[in-house]
Amino acid sequence: QQQVKQSPQSLIVQKGGISIINCAYENTAFDYFPWYQQFPGKGPALLIAIRPDVSEKKEGRFTISFNKSAKQFSLHIMDSQPGDSATYFCAASNAKIIFGKGTRLHILP
């Protein structure tokens, strides 16, 4: 019940395309859903986060879509760029934070 399932494991997108990463959770007590971006050799960095009282949050080219009834949330990267190539982690938390297993995104130049 504490798991966060993330898919796909890896993703290849053409430059300018839309990258979509999906996550699903089971514990309805989760009330904070952050996404992290990690470049090789670096620690994960907070990218964008959402709380369950809204269905969508947008920051620049990054959008989180949140479906509370389905217990699913997703990250959309619009106009994907080679610099977006990284590993992305979704997470869910209440008192503890649970991370998904990550998606390795590669944007083709």
Next chain:
Amino acid sequence: SQTIHQWPATLVQPVGSPLSLECTVEGTSNPNLYWYRQAAGRGLQLLFYSVGIGQISSEVPQNLSASRPQDRQFILSSKKLLLSDSGFYLCAWSTEDASNQPQHFGDGTRLSIL
């Protein structure tokens, strides 16, 4: 602003040797502190977390231990390293009220055991 420092960035150690990795946080008081391990191409495994000086919770049984001698200092240790201890070790902090707050990560230590 808050910053988190981890060192060393890279470490190569022989099997059976001791280990000490250090993490410090600046610009905040009473942070929650965390140690994670990330195997190559894998997710984040929480090893230890601390809500205050001397307070350590272990998430998985293992060959490692953690200590928090000061409010903003978190140390990961081992008396005798195993080959399976190789990995990328990440320290993180969050505000004292951990719910609904992000964790902020350091840049990690790449540990290789020979």
